[in-house]
Amino acid sequence: MAALDLFGRRWSLRILWELRAGPLGFRPLQKRCDDMSSSVMRQRLTELLDAQVIHQLPDSRYELTPLGQEARHALNPLAHWAEHWAATIDPQGADRTDDQSASRVSHPDTVGEGTPERDSAD
Numbered sequence: 001m002a003a004l005d006l007f008g009r010r011w012s013l014r015i016l017w018e019l020r021a022g023p024l025g026f027r028p029l030q031k032r033c034d035d036m037s038s039s040v041m042r043q044r045l046t047e048l049l050d051a052q053v054i055h056q057l058p059d060s061r062y063e064l065t066p067l068g069q070e071a072r073h074a075l076n077p078l079a080h081w082a083e084h085w086a087a088t089i090d091p092q093g094a095d096r097t098d099d100q101s102a103s104r105v106s107h108p109d110t111v112g113e114g115t116p117e118r119d120s121a122d
């Protein structure tokens with residue numbers, strides 16, 4: 001299944017997740033993705049652009065397309081499950097809401113890279 005191949009690649013879901021709040025440029029997006037290498041970032045952005053789930057604005061920032069927004073909404077149940085999972089394996093960390101504490105709990109190979117949902121409006 002092509003979608004699983006695309007979204008199963010390391011960092012692809014994280015890029016979509018970080019673009020959920022609006023457009024970001026290359027460097028700010030790279031910072032939000034734990035400073036992933038520039039070459040991997042370019043490769044993933046190219047793949048997501050080709051799949052039409054993101055597009056590049058005239059000012060060079062990236063944003064989700066309508067298809068990308070649909071994918072983001074489809075990820076919400078997984079994000080809720082990840083919050084429950086993180087609270088289960090680290091009960092003392094359940095009340096921490098910052099991204100750093102959530103990334104310490106997650107395993108780097110998990111889908112979505114362990115980033116918690118920031119608001120319930122998604």
